[in-house]
Amino acid sequence: MAYWLFKTEPDELSIDDLKAEPSRSFLWDGVRNYQARNFLRDQVQLGDQVLIYHSSCKPPGIAGIARVSRTAYPDPSQFDATSPYFDAKSTADNPRWVAVDVQFEQKFDQLLMLDMLKKYTKLANMPLVRKGNRLSVMPVTDDEWHAILSLKALSPQD
C-alpha cells in the first residue's frame, strides 16, 4: 500500500464533491503529464491512500484523503473531441493517457495550507513545496504521510 498526493482545482472536483457522494467512485481524469501518468499507470494500486490537494484557489492546500477504488484504465476524455483533455494523437489501440477512480475517505477539519506545509522541514523534499513544480500526481513517503497527519492533528479546530 502506498501514499500519493493528487492535485485538483476545487472548481472542477473538490473534497466536498467527494464527500457529498461518499460511496461513489469518481473518475480522476485529465492527467496530461508523462511523469504523473507513469505513476498512475505503473504504481498506483487499489486501496492506496491519496492526499487531495486543492490548487489554483485561495488558499491552496491539502483538503482531505481519498482512496483508490480502481487502478489505471484509459482516460475516456482523451477520445472526447469536446473535452479540453482531448488528444487527437491518442488511439483506442494505444491510448496515451490513463485515469484512476477514487473514493472519499476523509475531509480535514482545517485545510492544511501550502504556506504552512512549506515551513515544515520534514516535507521539504516533496515536489509539492518546491518552487515551480507542476507535478500533479506525486508519491508521498511514509514519513511525509505521518508528518502531514500529525500536522492535521495540530491544526486548530473550529
Added chain:
DNA sequence: GCCAACGTTGGC
C-alpha cells in the same frame, strides 16, 4: 492578471 518555472514541440 502576472509571470517564473517547467514540459513539450518541432525545425534544423
Added chain:
DNA sequence: GCCAACGTTGGC
C-alpha cells in the same frame, strides 16, 4: 539530439 519557441501550471 539540440535547443529556441511556445504553451501551461499554479502561486502570488
